[in-house]
Amino acid sequence: MMNGVEKTNGEDIAMEEQLITPWTASVSCGYTLLRDPRHNKGLAFTVDERDAHYLRGLLPPALLTQELQEKKLMHILRQYEVPLQRYMAMMDLQERNERLFYKLLIDNVEELLPVVYTPTVGEACQKYGTIFRRPQGLYISLKEKGKILEVLKNWPERDIQVIVVTDGERILGLGDLGCQGMGIPVGKLSLYTALGGLRPSACLPVTIDVGTNNGKLLNDEFYIGLRQRRATGQEYAELLDEFMTAVKKNYGEKVIVQFEDFANHNAFELLAKYSPTHLVFNDDIQGTASVVLAGLLAALKVVGGTLADHTFLFLGAGEAGTGIAELIALEISKQTNAPLEETRKKIWLVDSKGLIVSSRKGSLQHFKKPWAHDHEPIKGLLDAVKAIKPTVLIGSSGVGKTFTKEVVEAMASINEKPLILALSNPTSQSECTAEEAYTWSEGRAIFASGSPFDPVEYNSRVFVPGQANNAYIFPGFGLGLVISGAIRVHDDMLLAASEALAEQVKQENLDKVLIYPPFSNIRKISADIAAKVAAKAYELGLASRLPRPKDLVKYAESCMYSPLYRSYR
Numbered sequence: 393m394m395n396g397v398e399k400t401n402g403e404d405i406a407m408e409e410q411l412i413t414p415w416t417a418s419v420s421c422g423y424t425l426l427r428d429p430r431h432n433k434g435l436a437f438t439v440d441e442r443d444a445h446y447l448r449g450l451l452p453p454a455l456l457t458q459e460l461q462e463k464k465l466m467h468i469l470r471q472y473e474v475p476l477q478r479y480m481a482m483m484d485l486q487e488r489n490e491r492l493f494y495k496l497l498i499d500n501v502e503e504l505l506p507v508v509y510t511p512t513v514g515e516a517c518q519k520y521g522t523i524f525r526r527p528q529g530l531y532i533s534l535k536e537k538g539k540i541l542e543v544l545k546n547w548p549e550r551d552i553q554v555i556v557v558t559d560g561e562r563i564l565g566l567g568d569l570g571c572q573g574m575g576i577p578v579g580k581l582s583l584y585t586a587l588g589g590l591r592p593s594a595c596l597p598v599t600i601d602v603g604t605n606n607g608k609l610l611n612d613e614f615y616i617g618l619r620q621r622r623a624t625g626q627e628y629a630e631l632l633d634e635f636m637t638a639v640k641k642n643y644g645e646k647v648i649v650q651f652e653d654f655a656n657h658n659a660f661e662l663l664a665k666y667s668p669t670h671l672v673f674n675d676d677i678q679g680t681a682s683v684v685l686a687g688l689l690a691a692l693k694v695v696g697g698t699l700a701d702h703t704f705l706f707l708g709a710g711e712a713g714t715g716i717a718e719l720i721a722l723e724i725s726k727q728t729n730a731p732l733e734e735t736r737k738k739i740w741l742v743d744s745k746g747l748i749v750s751s752r753k754g755s756l757q758h759f760k761k762p763w764a765h766d767h768e769p770i771k772g773l774l775d776a777v778k779a780i781k782p783t784v785l786i787g788s789s790g791v792g793k794t795f796t797k798e799v800v801e802a803m804a805s806i807n808e809k810p811l812i813l814a815l816s817n818p819t820s821q822s823e824c825t826a827e828e829a830y831t832w833s834e835g836r837a838i839f840a841s842g843s844p845f846d847p848v849e850y851n852s853r854v855f856v857p858g859q860a861n862n863a864y865i866f867p868g869f870g871l872g873l874v875i876s877g878a879i880r881v882h883d884d885m886l887l888a889a890s891e892a893l894a895e896q897v898k899q900e901n902l903d904k905v906l907i908y909p910p911f912s913n914i915r916k917i918s919a920d921i922a923a924k925v926a927a928k929a930y931e932l933g934l935a936s937r938l939p940r941p942k943d944l945v946k947y948a949e950s951c952m953y954s955p956l957y958r959s960y961r
């Protein structure tokens with residue numbers, strides 16, 4: 393909030409853009425203004441602004457437009473060959489000049505997404521202690537127990553709309569990175585702004601530090617987190633509960649809490665525990681499910697049939713695997729009116745012990761139980777493929793190189809157009825590469841992956857792999873919750889988001905066997921997703937923002953943050 397201008401409303405945002413009083417004088421001026429990333433414009437400050445805000449002499453005489461600044465920075469970034477250097481350059485820019493950071497990210501989204509997001513963000517988290525410069529979010533450790541509300545008040549912004557929180561236990565497919573998981577909430581929230589148009593000041597990255605079981609980090613002299621093994625049980629639950637209570641008290645009930653990269657055992661429990669009372673969303677369970685369902689709906693236009701005609705086999709029965717499986721079952725139920733217990737039977741999951749079958753029911757974790765169907769036990773993935781004969785194979789195990797040549801060949805021998813999704817991140821954990829999927833299937837696979845792969849040429853044909861990453865969903869989904877003032881997340885909103893995304897896949901994409909639209913269009917896609925999610929929130933009586941805007945797409949677009957500099961004169 394600045395000058396009392398409410399920025400959650402489209403008209404009021406427009407009003408804010410027109411403010412011409414030198415309001416920065418009340419925020420910062422002179423040298424401090426140049427060090428304030430939210431307001432700094434560097435060499436783009438005009439002569440008038442330099443005079444009005446005590447900047448004369450603090451900058452060299454040249455004036456650059458934002459476009460020229462962008463051109464210069466893209467040129468510099470492209471000279472770095474090491475991805476982590478690009479990541480660090482982008483983080484420095486975010487710390488120096490926030491609007492320019494978002495202008496670069498929005499205008500060059502396909503090029504910069506792999507820099508600020510998967511795969512590079514994974515490496516950044518692994519090395520976070522060494523590359524750490526300035527805190528970019530809130531650290532809430534066991535030492536803050538009893539004081540979490542005070543800690544929230546230390547954050548400089550009051551008007552928070554979305555929190556992304558991790559406890560670092562399962563960062564992408566890289567495992568327990570403890571406190572260094574902070575790179576993930578920071579990266580996810582920069583996509584909330586760039587892709588979904590939420591204001592940066594309304595976004596709060598949080599890392600809950602209850603220790604780490606990663607021995608390498610515990611022995612690393614530069615590790616930034618608590619040097620102890622993870623707290624569990626009651627101690628863990630109490631800290632999380634204090635956090636969730638403090639969040640609602642401090643920011644109200646319409647703040648989104650997005651759980652990210654928690655380990656399975658906590659992820660399902662936290663979602664179930666807080667869904668009835670808080671506006672919570674688990675990106676790994678629900679966001680990933682929604683993006684995969686969208687890809688499947690689009691793929692049906694290439695492979696034919698309805699979802700109910702397909703048989704699905706998952707490698708990995710954790711958050712992503714069971715989350716996707718459940719959303720597919722729900723969608724089939726919706727389309728066919730068949731009960732969920734029936735529609736689940738077309739979906740099979742393999743975990744580290746083999747195919748999940750009813751004889752294992754007694755020893756299964758609760759989230760796997762719905763998938764224990766009648767079948768003789770099978771150990772390996774290849775044998776499961778041969779026995780189940782899936783039309784769709786989905787990797788969500790976090791373990792790389794598990795879709796072997798034999799597995800892909802088996803899929804290709806069963807199906808004319810096998811659908812193969814290698815979802816695990818970052819690239820090192822991908823179940824197979826795009827090139828492997830296309831060559832081993834002799835160019836017949838429809839392939840998408842969680843982390844990006846370059847297009848592949850095979851038999852003089854170019855295949856463009858899609859990126860089945862929840863980044864397509866959560867920014868627009870969150871925007872939809874915000875603009876409708878939603879107070880709870882409902883599964884039907886996830887289905888609405890999937891359908892909105894699938895509609896954006898055009899024939900020209902399908903012609904390249906691409907089942908996701910290009911990211912270059914993402915802000916338009918996010919506005920569409922937001923509108924459909926908001927419409928569903930109104931329909932379900934879960935929206936608190938009244939009256940309902942007539943044209944939700946236009947309204948969503950009008951609310952989106954623009955990275956263009958504002959005039960301070």
Ligand SMILES: O=C([O-])CC(=O)C(=O)O
Pocket residue numbers: 510563564565653675676816817842861862
């Ligand atoms: O962050 C990503 O790229 C997707 C995701 O949620 C995960 O892999 O945990």
Ligand SMILES: [Mg+2]
Pocket residue numbers: 564652653675676
């Ligand atoms: Mg995640």
